[in-house]
Amino acid sequence: MVNDQAWMVLTPLATLLGAAMLTPIVASAARRARPGGGKAVDVFAVLGFTVTLYTLYRLYLRVYYSGPVSVALDPYLPVNGGVELHVDMLSVYMAMIFCGIGLLASIYSVRYMEGDTGHEYYYLLLLTLVAGMVGVAFAGDFFNLFVSWELMCISSYALVSFRKYRWEPIEAGFKYLMMSSLGSLTILYGISLLYGLTGTVNFRLIRVGLDSIAEAGVPSPLYILVALIIVGFGVTASMVPFHTWLPDAHPAAPSPISAMLSGVVIKTGVYGLGRSLFTLFNPVAFDYGTAILIFAALTMTVANFVALLQRDIKRLLAYSSIANIGYITAGLGIAAYALSHYYPVDPGLALKVALLGASGALFHIFNHAVGKGFLFLCSGCFVHETGTRDISQLEGVGRRMFLTGTSFTLGLFSLAGVPPLSGFWSKLFIILAGLSIAGDTALYTITAILIFNSVLSAAYYLWLMQRIMLRKPSGLAAEAVEAPGAMVIPVIILAAVSLLVGLAPGGMITLMEYVSKALMGGW
Numbered sequence: 001m002v003n004d005q006a007w008m009v010l011t012p013l014a015t016l017l018g019a020a021m022l023t024p025i026v027a028s029a030a031r032r033a034r035p036g037g038g039k040a041v042d043v044f045a046v047l048g049f050t051v052t053l054y055t056l057y058r059l060y061l062r063v064y065y066s067g068p069v070s071v072a073l074d075p076y077l078p079v080n081g082g083v084e085l086h087v088d089m090l091s092v093y094m095a096m097i098f099c100g101i102g103l104l105a106s107i108y109s110v111r112y113m114e115g116d117t118g119h120e121y122y123y124l125l126l127l128t129l130v131a132g133m134v135g136v137a138f139a140g141d142f143f144n145l146f147v148s149w150e151l152m153c154i155s156s157y158a159l160v161s162f163r164k165y166r167w168e169p170i171e172a173g174f175k176y177l178m179m180s181s182l183g184s185l186t187i188l189y190g191i192s193l194l195y196g197l198t199g200t201v202n203f204r205l206i207r208v209g210l211d212s213i214a215e216a217g218v219p220s221p222l223y224i225l226v227a228l229i230i231v232g233f234g235v236t237a238s239m240v241p242f243h244t245w246l247p248d249a250h251p252a253a254p255s256p257i258s259a260m261l262s263g264v265v266i267k268t269g270v271y272g273l274g275r276s277l278f279t280l281f282n283p284v285a286f287d288y289g290t291a292i293l294i295f296a297a298l299t300m301t302v303a304n305f306v307a308l309l310q311r312d313i314k315r316l317l318a319y320s321s322i323a324n325i326g327y328i329t330a331g332l333g334i335a336a337y338a339l340s341h342y343y344p345v346d347p348g349l350a351l352k353v354a355l356l357g358a359s360g361a362l363f364h365i366f367n368h369a370v371g372k373g374f375l376f377l378c379s380g381c382f383v384h385e386t387g388t389r390d391i392s393q394l395e396g397v398g399r400r401m402f403l404t405g406t407s408f409t410l411g412l413f414s415l416a417g418v419p420p421l422s423g424f425w426s427k428l429f430i431i432l433a434g435l436s437i438a439g440d441t442a443l444y445t446i447t448a449i450l451i452f453n454s455v456l457s458a459a460y461y462l463w464l465m466q467r468i469m470l471r472k473p474s475g476l477a478a479e480a481v482e483a484p485g486a487m488v489i490p491v492i493i494l495a496a497v498s499l500l501v502g503l504a505p506g507g508m509i510t511l512m513e514y515v516s517k518a519l520m521g522g523w
Contacts, residue, residue: 006071008062009085009138011055012095016131019048020124027120042110045123049103049130056099056134060092064514070140082202086140090362090518093511094137094271097366101263101373102130104490105256108377111484112256112384122162129155129260133268142191142201145272149187153180153236156265160253172252176245183235183242187272190228194280197225206280214285222281226288229276230295237269239329240299243322250318251389255380258314262321263373267365270325274332274361278519283354284344289337293446296333300326300453308460312389313379316464317372320415323457324368330450331361331430334443335520342437351520353436358516360429363508367423367498371414374494378408381483381491382468386476391464396473400480403488405469407495412465414498416458422501425509427454 023041030040063069068088106126113122132155135148157180161173195201198209213219235242246266250258277288300323307319334357342350381404382397383389398405414421417428427450434447473480482488501508 005062005069008055008059009069009071009087012052012059012099012134013131013138015048015052015055016099016127016134019045019052020127020131023124023127024120039110041120041123042106045106045127046103046110048127049099049106052130052134053096053099053103056092056096059087060096063087063089063092068518073144082141082200083143084140084202085138085144086203087138088518089511089514090271090275091137093362093515094267094365095134097267097369098130098133098137098264101260101369102126104373104377104493105259108259108380108487108490109254109256111486112380113254116163116254118162122159125155125159125162126257126260129159129265133264136268136272140203142194142203146184146188146191149268149272150184152265152268153184156180156257156261159257159260160249162254162257163252166252169252172245172248176249179235179242179245183232185232186228186235187232190225190232193225193228203275203279207282210280211282211285214282218285218287222286223288226277226281226286226291229280230273230288230291233269233273233276234295235269236266237273237325237329238266238322239269239295239325240302240322243299243303246322247315247318250376251312251314255314255376255383258317258380259373259376262318262376263369266321266325267328267369270328270332270365273329274519277332277336283336283339285340287340289333289335289340290442292329292333292336293442296326296330297446297449298326299323299329301449304453304456304460307457311391313382313391313394313464314376314389316391316460317375317379320457320461321368321372323453324364324372324415326453327427327430327450328361328364328368330446331357331359331364331433333357334430334433334446335361337442338433338437339520341440349437353433354520355513355516356429356436357433358519359509359512360426360431360433362515362519363429363512364423364426366508367414367426367501370494370498370501371411371423374407374491374498375411375415377487377491377494378404378411381487382480384483384487385480388476391467393476395467395471395477396469397477397480398469400473400477401482404483404491407491409465409469410495410498412461414502416461417454418458420499420502422498422505422508424502425505429512 026044027041071085073083132152139145157177161169238246303319303322310316335354338353414423434443
């Protein structure tokens with residue numbers, strides 16, 4: 001018999017997958033009742049996300065007040081001993097971000113996708129995509145993680161290529177498929193080595209096995225496992241040099257899917273990277289912080305310089321997303337570096353810096369999901385009304401579409417780290433973490449690189465804002481009108497969230513303490 005605790009964990013996944021499977025049936029019934037089916041399938045998908053978000057909120061309250069929840073999926077093995085779902089504050093935090101952006105993307109899609117056919121398959125894939133991401137967040141072992149990971153990946157390939165009558169989505173989807181498959185195979189190879197080494201796929205038991213091996217010092221071959229984890233998850237996280245699929249996928253995908261890709265899908269890669277490294281490989285014993293910092297510096301710097309060359313609004317935002325992955329991984333790298341290099345000599349200082357860096361990284365996951373989510377939705381509004389992604393032809397469009405243009409400006413300022421918007425606080429935490437240990441050359445260097453890249457990105461954000469909002473509309477932009485309400489409402493909601501969290505960050509800062517401890521403390 002499934003107890004109440006198990007139901008609370010299983011209900012969000014069951015709701016998403018159940019809604020996905022029922023979507024074609026609802027569409028068929030709606031077409032029989034009314035020619036064309038109306039908006040029944042759209043409403044059903046929005047309802048599915050809404051119910052799931054409510055169940056996740058109830059699960060959040062349960063975890064917040066009573067601690068982590070584990071559910072054994074293998075009846076012959078005890079909890080903590082095999083295949084299981086494990087939900088802590090980090091898991092439910094990520095799941096709520098995934099589902100929240102999914103809900104707003106589905107509302108936006110009601111009008112954005114009305115010119116396309118196959119809506120039931122679109123929403124089936126969108127619901128399945130979010131179910132896969134929630135499954136990754138809830139996984140307590142590599143079996144569940146990998147199955148959920150593939151569910152997420154297959155859905156995202158299909159969504160990028162959804163407009164299959166054009167060559168661009170097919171090419172982008174195929175490139176994404178090839179690169180992501182290589183990443184998944186790399187992860188799978190790492191899992192097989194870990195299973196051969198420890199005899200289990202359960203995260204907690206793998207940690208016990210690796211700790212016993214590392215008692216007398218970490219054997220060098222174990223760093224091969226760390227490298228496989230970084231590379232495998234780094235592909236989906238779009239870390240440089242594994243990033244090349246993302247700039248092609250964004251222009252080809254429908255704008256709500258672009259918002260999902262940058263807002264949450266690449267964050268699933270970051271989650272997999274952080275959860276696997278910090279949970280399995282004790283950062284005090286394993287020195288992988290330096291490697292993460294190198295990838296972070298490379299990712300943010302390359303992406304920002306390439307962004308300067310872009311004249312397609314969605315490609316520019318795609319490179320901006322890659323740069324922000326660099327900021328997030330910098331926070332995680334600072335946390336791992338501090339624990340590895342300073343915990344043996346000053347545990348208090350090391351933990352303080354690690355929690356500050358991890359808090360900044362996890363806070364920036366939220367801020368970038370919100371900020372880049374509504375930037376892509378805004379760009380979708382511009383493209384929907386003008387029919388072009390060319391920035392030179394979008395000059396002044398924000399003056400014709402005032403609500404969308406104003407929200408777009410807020411999003412750019414938030415990602416630039418301008419107070420009082422929410423993006424300011426997460427960048428501040430990461431920078432403060434990097435400056436917290438006096439005289440450390442590596443931390444000072446990554447902090448200087450981060451500040452330089454923040455200024456660089458702010459420059460092209462300001463350039464883009466000036467083009468969109470301050471130029472006189474002409475050509476296609478002069479003919480634009482405000483997008484339909486169903487498209488503008490999600491944009492305004494996300495802009496309001498960014499502003500409110502920036503003005504009153506206390507609640508999020510407190511939440512980050514719990515979430516970062518869930519990441520840093522293991523299970």
